[in-house]
Amino acid sequence: MSSLSQPNNASIQVSPLRKFVLGNRASLGTLAVFVVMMLIFFAFAPGIFSRWPIYNSVLLTLPVALFLVVPLVFIVTVGEIDLSFPATMGFSAWIFALVVQAGYDPFLGIIGAVIAGMSLGFGVGAIVVYAGLSSLVATLGMNFLLRGLIMIPTEGKSISLLGLNETLAYKLLSSSVGGFPIQIVWALLFVIVSIFLYNRHRFGVRVRVVGDNPDSAAQMGIDTRRVRVATFVFMGLGSALAGVFSTMINFTWWPSSGDAYLLPTLAAVFVGGTPTWGGVGTVAGGAIGAVIVSFIQTGIVAGGLSGFYVQFFNGLIIILSLLGHRWNQVRYR
Amino acid sequence: MGERLIELRDIKKSYGNVFAVGGVSMHVDRGEVVGLLGDNGAGKSTLIKILAGAVRPSEGEILVRGKVVPGWSPAKSRDAGIETVFQDRALAVQQTIVRNIFMGREITTALGFLDVAKERSEAERLMREIGFTSKVFSPDSIVGQLSGGERQGVAIARAIYNKADLIILDEPTTALSLTETEKVFRFVRTVRESGRSILFIGHNIHHVFDIAERFIVLDRGRVALEITKEEAKSAEHPSGPNPLEAILAERAARRQGARA
Numbered sequence: 001m002s003s004l005s006q007p008n009n010a011s012i013q014v015s016p017l018r019k020f021v022l023g024n025r026a027s028l029g030t031l032a033v034f035v036v037m038m039l040i041f042f043a044f045a046p047g048i049f050s051r052w053p054i055y056n057s058v059l060l061t062l063p064v065a066l067f068l069v070v071p072l073v074f075i076v077t078v079g080e081i082d083l084s085f086p087a088t089m090g091f092s093a094w095i096f097a098l099v100v101q102a103g104y105d106p107f108l109g110i111i112g113a114v115i116a117g118m119s120l121g122f123g124v125g126a127i128v129v130y131a132g133l134s135s136l137v138a139t140l141g142m143n144f145l146l147r148g149l150i151m152i153p154t155e156g157k158s159i160s161l162l163g164l165n166e167t168l169a170y171k172l173l174s175s176s177v178g179g180f181p182i183q184i185v186w187a188l189l190f191v192i193v194s195i196f197l198y199n200r201h202r203f204g205v206r207v208r209v210v211g212d213n214p215d216s217a218a219q220m221g222i223d224t225r226r227v228r229v230a231t232f233v234f235m236g237l238g239s240a241l242a243g244v245f246s247t248m249i250n251f252t253w254w255p256s257s258g259d260a261y262l263l264p265t266l267a268a269v270f271v272g273g274t275p276t277w278g279g280v281g282t283v284a285g286g287a288i289g290a291v292i293v294s295f296i297q298t299g300i301v302a303g304g305l306s307g308f309y310v311q312f313f314n315g316l317i318i319i320l321s322l323l324g325h326r327w328n329q330v331r332y333r
Numbered sequence: 334m335g336e337r338l339i340e341l342r343d344i345k346k347s348y349g350n351v352f353a354v355g356g357v358s359m360h361v362d363r364g365e366v367v368g369l370l371g372d373n374g375a376g377k378s379t380l381i382k383i384l385a386g387a388v389r390p391s392e393g394e395i396l397v398r399g400k401v402v403p404g405w406s407p408a409k410s411r412d413a414g415i416e417t418v419f420q421d422r423a424l425a426v427q428q429t430i431v432r433n434i435f436m437g438r439e440i441t442t443a444l445g446f447l448d449v450a451k452e453r454s455e456a457e458r459l460m461r462e463i464g465f466t467s468k469v470f471s472p473d474s475i476v477g478q479l480s481g482g483e484r485q486g487v488a489i490a491r492a493i494y495n496k497a498d499l500i501i502l503d504e505p506t507t508a509l510s511l512t513e514t515e516k517v518f519r520f521v522r523t524v525r526e527s528g529r530s531i532l533f534i535g536h537n538i539h540h541v542f543d544i545a546e547r548f549i550v551l552d553r554g555r556v557a558l559e560i561t562k563e564e565a566k567s568a569e570h571p572s573g574p575n576p577l578e579a580i581l582a583e584r585a586a587r588r589q590g591a592r593a
């Protein structure tokens with residue numbers, strides 16, 4: 001074979017840069033949207049966007065969004081959807097708040113929250129996957145059900161955790177170092193690990209393959225149901241961490257904790273460039289999507305427009321991003 | 334002929350009162366390409382699903398290397414070294430060639446992370462082994478960008494990685510152009526030269542006649558004809574370029590005559 005003697009076929013040698021751009025076109029597209037959006041904000045309110053406080057306020061709440069967006073990318077990739085994560089987040093944070101309120105170390109509370117979140121994720125996933133329910137409807141139902149389970153015993157009362165800022169857990173996870181909110185470091189660590197999990201780990205690979213062609217995956221010996229349930233367990237883990245960080249930022253747990261994150265998180269996944277049809281997606285894009293969604297609100301208000309404009313621009317950005325991705329992505333069949 | 338790889342003895346499959354397969358006995362030996370022919374509804378797909386373990390036969394036994402295997406299942410089919418490439422649901426088309434070859438059998442290092450370099454070189458080796466190389470794609474190409482014949486190459490490379498002794502190709506050349514069909518034939522020939530067996534299912538008699546050495550023709554759930562290529566060529570009425578077609582046409586005419 002003559003082709004064997006040639007070490008490399010010249011024409012399949014693409015430059016590393018071109019390969020990177022082609023392989024990450026969705027997330028790079030999202031990044032472009034973000035840059036354009038920031039430039040517009042800068043043009044309208046240079047005084048505000050050239051100073052630190054606005055970034056600080058975004059960085060404070062962004063971590064919570066990141067812990068939710070990243071696992072949701074896995075769920076959408078595997079071909080499912082989850083609308084129950086806000087209640088899972090509220091429930092896990094409740095466990096955290098109860099443990100801390102009872103005087104135990106917050107680390108114990110975090111462990112409790114994570115166990116609760118992952119168990120709820122497993123429960124939701126198992127109901128969807130093993131009973132063969134539509135995840136859209138079943139998780140919507142689970143969201144109401146779990147929120148109800150929080151509301152009934154608490155009677156809608158919040159829990160304040162004023163002693164939290166004295167603890168080691170708070171200082172390590174949620175304090176401010178030189179005006180820089182430290183929780184963003186943990187959230188970024190979570191994002192980076194998840195990027196590797198998605199692209200370079202057996203779990204991520206199987207999530208993609210099952211979302212792409214479940215028949216083929218099953219024929220190759222992959223337990224497709226287990227993979228799908230696992231994405232819900234991962235969502236439970238992210239929800240629990242989001243709940244813990246959200247509670248630590250506010251020193252208070254509210255029974256409605258998590259509710260406000262449902263639509264922005266869903267928007268961030270798709271703004272980020274993960275398509276709805278499964279099999280492909282981008283964790284980095286989802287994370288940038290979360291940054292975009294976080295900045296819209298702050299940016300518009302800071303830019304001098306009234307809060308009434310927020311929803312309009314939220315929607316505009318979502319639609320424009322989707323149009324951009326539509327043009328940028330090919331769906332292979 | 335080589336070792337008897339797999340043998341079906343009087344396999345029947347009924348759905349209610351209807352027999353999809355009504356008593357089929359056949360075998361595939363090591364290193365041979367067997368063509369399985371039949372019209373729609375002749376029982377081909379049921380037979381493939383039985384071989385793959387996806388459908389349990391109502392009656393009959395399955396022998397692997399001369400031994401009866403009880404409780405035939407998808408797992409036992411795979412253990413026996415049978416890999417089925419189904420017509421259009423074999424591949425995850427949004428993933429790369431590498432991801433498809435190692436689907437379910439990823440090469441990983443510690444903690445389940447992929448050994449990317451090893452997977453890539455192994456994929457290149459497998460693709461070279463079956464002559465599935467090109468200047469326009471690499472193991473990192475997305476399967477959705479490949480042509481129909483090339484996609485069969487991905488599935489065959491995967492079967493070889495999974496150490497398949499018998500690769501069942503379900504209508505691999507249906508809807509393919511002549512050059513694409515020729516590509517698939519090239520893969521099939523290389524695979525046979527390596528001592529593996531292929532069961533080539535098709536309804537295009539010309540495609541199957543070109544590539545296989547022995548033919549099994551199914552008709553309404555039964556084996557209507559079993560013949561080697563030599564036998565077909567030396568048959569008494571080899572009119573036309575394709576003796577198998579001539580034999581089948583003659584039989585059909587005779588049957589019609591008997592009915593009239």
